[in-house]
Amino acid sequence: MIHYLKLVHMELSRFSKIYISLFSFVLLAQFAIVWMKAREITNEAAAFNGLNLNAGPGVLYPMGKVNFADVMSQSMFYMIPAFLCASVLLLYIFGIWYRDWLFMNSFIYRLLMLPGPRYSIYFAKLSAIIVLVLGMVAYQLALLPLEITFFHALVPEELRDTVSTMDYIRSDYILQLLLPSTFMAFVIYYGTGLLAVSILFTSILIERSYRWKGLAGGIGFAGLCVLIVISPFLIWDSIESHLYPMEIFMMELALGLIVGVMSIWTGMFLIKKKVSV
Known part of the structure; x- marks a missing residue:
């Protein structure tokens, strides 16, 4: 510590x-x-x-x-x-x-x-x-x-x-x-910002680990994370009539947590095993 x-x-x-x-x-x-x-x-x-x-x-x-x-x-x-x-x-x-x-x-x-x-x-x-x-x-x-x-x-x-x-x-x-006027809104807004920073950090570490190949890998990783997070909106017409708004919100929250954990874990792995000077 x-x-x-x-x-x-x-x-x-x-x-x-x-x-x-x-x-x-x-x-x-x-x-x-x-x-x-x-x-x-x-x-x-x-x-x-x-x-x-x-x-x-x-x-x-x-x-x-x-x-x-x-x-x-x-x-x-x-x-x-x-x-x-x-x-x-x-x-x-x-x-x-x-x-x-x-x-x-x-x-x-x-x-x-x-x-x-x-x-x-x-x-x-x-x-x-x-x-x-x-x-x-x-x-x-x-x-x-x-x-x-x-x-x-x-x-x-x-x-x-x-x-x-x-x-x-x-x-x-x-x-x-x-x-934000509510604690939940604060968590959503700043949690989204934290998620974006963790994705960018890991994309940078991918580029630093594999250089030119890593540049494409970092961009691809960031794109994949964004695609996962916004996937409910890509199939909005299919889920809007089958799920309640709270269920959609919980789905987004779960996807955000999954992407955040994946980004941080990948970043930790890269800086421990792959990143070099």
Whole structure:
């Protein structure tokens, strides 16, 4: 266990500078967007009331009162920083393995020669990805109340409606995926992500074990796993009328577990018996 924890700490440390840079980028970019949208609202309100002197005391903004949720849902730029960070983490699923071969060839040699079971390397890298993803999600959710407070401070009360953090999360489809309202939904969404990472990890190890033949093998393995998982939808017309929705869900859950166990077991076998430098 200590060997595994040291490996996880090492993997997180190696990505820490990039991770902190991503945090800083999201912070600065999103607060800048909130500031620009708030300034745009106040400027439009000032211009509207300046040109429409007979609008009446109750008319302050041409579109009525605004709130943070509506304003940000209409801004295509607000979530772009988070999407860019998600893309970096997605690429790092490959980078967490390939950097040890392509950029630091001697490092993978030292890593494989460390005392302790080799499968600890697999689980350490998998755990590092999970921690990085959950950390980024938690950071984004922690920023929301600060951004909402910032927006409320910039936009006068007579121009806006107050919205809470949970109200905004409920109104945004992407945030509902990041923070599901039920435990079962959380298990499904993040379990699917974990399944996808384990499939990619094993595909990478197949390629690293057999090189050019392994490249085709890795792609084929990933394709086979996806085919198994989506197989109920390929025969949907046949099973829809014979099975209840809960039975279909349990079938999908069982297939996901089978593919996940198969991927992890194959990855453990490869890193123990086949992977070399």
